[in-house]
Amino acid sequence: MELSDYSVVRSILTKHGFTFSKALGQNFLIDPTVCPRMAEACGAENAVGVLEIGPGIGVLTKELSQVAKKVVAVELDTRLPEVLAETLADCGNVTIVPGDILALDLPTLLQEQFGDGPVAVCANLPYYITSPVIMRLLESDLPFETITVMVQKEVADRLCAAPGTKAAGAITVCVDYYAKAQQLFSVPKSAFLPSPKVDSAVIRLKKRAAPPAAVKDKAAFFRLVKAAFAQRRKTALNSISNTLGTDKAKVAAALETCGIAPDARSETLTTAQFAALLDALS
Numbered sequence: 001m002e003l004s005d006y007s008v009v010r011s012i013l014t015k016h017g018f019t020f021s022k023a024l025g026q027n028f029l030i031d032p033t034v035c036p037r038m039a040e041a042c043g044a045e046n047a048v049g050v051l052e053i054g055p056g057i058g059v060l061t062k063e064l065s066q067v068a069k070k071v072v073a074v075e076l077d078t079r080l081p082e083v084l085a086e087t088l089a090d091c092g093n094v095t096i097v098p099g100d101i102l103a104l105d106l107p108t109l110l111q112e113q114f115g116d117g118p119v120a121v122c123a124n125l126p127y128y129i130t131s132p133v134i135m136r137l138l139e140s141d142l143p144f145e146t147i148t149v150m151v152q153k154e155v156a157d158r159l160c161a162a163p164g165t166k167a168a169g170a171i172t173v174c175v176d177y178y179a180k181a182q183q184l185f186s187v188p189k190s191a192f193l194p195s196p197k198v199d200s201a202v203i204r205l206k207k208r209a210a211p212p213a214a215v216k217d218k219a220a221f222f223r224l225v226k227a228a229f230a231q232r233r234k235t236a237l238n239s240i241s242n243t244l245g246t247d248k249a250k251v252a253a254a255l256e257t258c259g260i261a262p263d264a265r266s267e268t269l270t271t272a273q274f275a276a277l278l279d280a281l282s
């Protein structure tokens with residue numbers, strides 16, 4: 001069964017009376033070239049298995065099952081396991097786990113399904129939760145060595161920007177703390193059913209062995225980074241002091257201690273500079 005073929009997808013969906021849920025970010029891939037590339041790029045060969053988020057009707061799951069020892073796919077839509085039982089009937093190494101990726105007990109799931117070994121993540125993410133999912137995976141301290149995901153093109157550009165450059169945002173620095181991000185290839189909106197409003201891109205995050213700078217209090221670090229970008233048109237000084245309610249003179253002194261210009265904008269600061277700034281403020 002060719003799950004990226006438009007007419008096959010249509011007939012499966014009609015057979016099961018399935019209608020797309022916008023709220024669940026359901027845009028299914030119908031371009032046959034995309035899933036094999038994602039499966040090849042996700043590093044399954046170096047992992048005990050692959051965790052997929054949101055299998056839909058299983059187009060990527062099927063490709064993953066061919067390159068991975070084991071695939072565990074978490075799906076929130078309770079209508080889909082029945083469809084997947086049919087579309088993935090030949091894939092003996094796939095387990096569908098019903099649930100919300102943001103709410104599931106991930107440590108227990110990973111332990112039960114994969115033991116302690118390294119796990120690769122590969123997914124065409126539901127776009128309404130891209131950043132929370134990525135941050136949850138990175139913050140979890142679980143053995144996700146690589147995270148290969150499809151996201152909106154503009155989010156990919158932001159995530160993969162170098163910190164300290166114009167395209168960077170709070171999420172760039174937060175992700176950079178944990179992983180090296182790389183944009184692999186773009187995917188046009190025509191590759192999906194239904195077609196979304198924007199183009200997409202596949203990115204790969206490779207977990208770092210150690211963060212680019214030592215940070216004593218991670219929660220305070222992420223609070224500072226988010227505050228710095230909260231008022232993007234303002235200087236880092238104003239955005240941080242306005243958002244955190246910290247005395248302006250104190251923030252100015254900390255910037256000076258770190259050798260950062262008083263009128264610097266947050267997008268010009270590197271991850272290491274944010275770490276130094278936190279130290280100076282503490």
Ligand code: SAM
Pocket residue numbers: 024025026027028029053054055056057058059060074075076077099100101102123124125126127129
């Ligand atoms: N992998 C399929 C593909 O590429 O055609 C479907 C991708 S579609 C963009 C996103 C999938 O994530 C849908 O199947 C949707 O039901 C599922 N989903 C949405 N929110 C979810 C959540 N919180 N946890 C797990 N799956 C979710």
